[in-house]
Amino acid sequence: MDVSKDWLDTHVVPGGAAGRFRNDAAGIAELAAWCQANGVELVVMEASGGYERLPFLLLWELGVACGMVNARSVRRFAEAMGFLEKTDRIDAAVIARYGEVKRLQPTQPPSAAQQRLKALVARLSQVTGDLTVQKQRKSATTDAETIASLDEVIIVFKRQSRRLEGEIASLIDDDPQWACLDQAFRSLKGVASRTVARLMAELPEIGVLSNKAIAKLAGLAPIANDSGKRSGRRPVRGGRAGPRSILFLIARIVARYDPHLGAFHQRLQAAGKEKMVIRIALARKLLVILNAKARDARKEFANAT
Structure with missing residues (x-):
């Protein structure tokens, strides 16, 4: 499904059934009935600056599972498949094909x-x-x-x-679990209430995913760039800008008080690393520490209940 401010354009694979519905409560109700009539198992959509929130939540409420995908990934998939044209109907067909090829799983709605x-x-x-x-x-x-x-x-x-x-x-x-996570995060000196709120609001997967996965989700995981004998610079790219920005901000503060993070910072400086490299590495290290604390807190909460 291609999402815009006013319209929802749909395409079903296999079969090729297509439709257009208004992006409001009445239109989404019609869309849900249309999906059920066409045997749709999953509605795949891109994040579209907030216009996707209403159909995503209402479709789940109406019993239609939805999955969210990255718009840039879909665009590159389209170009790789030879779809250089871009219209709402073409985009809907490409998104459907992308979801099928990737075997996309439903994205559970937030509480x-x-x-x-x-x-x-x-x-x-x-x-x-x-x-x-x-x-x-x-x-x-x-x-x-x-x-x-x-x-x-x-x-x-x-x-x-x-x-x-x-x-x-x-x-x-x-919320008992949130209160447990809040206590775990704030055990690190320099992590304030606003930081905790940002992480819990914008990175709810913290403590559930592996360290590598959570770093990638925040856009702090280095991307391999090697070919043959060449070992290229490993940039970071993508991810959620909100959590990344707050981690950049507080990592240096926490490093002043936490001996392990402080020693890590000093080793990077002694090795002559660039300022931006140090900034990214500190933020990633802090995220790994917070992820471990969240994982332990979730286990402790689960055992207590």
């Missing part, structure tokens, strides 16, 4: 609590960014009337920030 946590964390990030902008504007002006106006806006954003932080903390405390 209501997970959805709310992600929404609250996203809004807190927006408010924090807006607050920073207003403070910068205040520091750049000397006009008394402008400063007074900015002060009013800053007060509003600070109030919203405190309210959102309180709601996030309550949501985490009310």
Whole structure:
């Protein structure tokens, strides 16, 4: 299924049945009935800047399993298969074929609590960014009337920030497993409540996947680039930008207090590694540590229950 703001274009493989439905509750209900009539086992869709959320959640509620795929991977698959043209109908057919070739498994929908946590964390990030902008504007002006106006806006954003932080903390405390994970993460000095909330909202797989898989999911796993006798530079690419950015930010802070991470940082510097290489390596090392703590916390919680 190709997803846009207003429309959902579909293509079934095998068979080639195609359809178009509106991207709203009524259209998605029609789509679910159409899928059942055509014996659809899985609806495959790309992440489309948020337009996919409503059909993804509603289709699951209506008993139709869905799977999510990376848009860049699908585009490269299309080019490799000779599909240079790009229309909604062609994209739907390519996505269906990609899901079939990859033998894609369903992507389980997040719980209501997970959805709310992600929404609250996203809004807190927006408010924090807006607050920073207003403070910068205040520091750049000397006009008394402008400063007074900015002060009013800053007060509003600070109030919203405190309210959102309180709601996030309550949501985490009310969930026994989340509370256990929160305690495990914050046992590392330098990992604050906002960091915990970001990781739990945007990287819920932490503690479930292997160290290699979680690093790849966050875009912190080096990609092999060797050919014959050549051993090329191993870049990092893709992954979830939100968790990666927060790990970049706090890894240096945690390294000041954690002896193992601090020693790792010093070894990299002594070896003459580039600053960006050190930054990526520290973030990946911290993620591996957090993943191990989350894995232990999940086991402890499972045994306790």
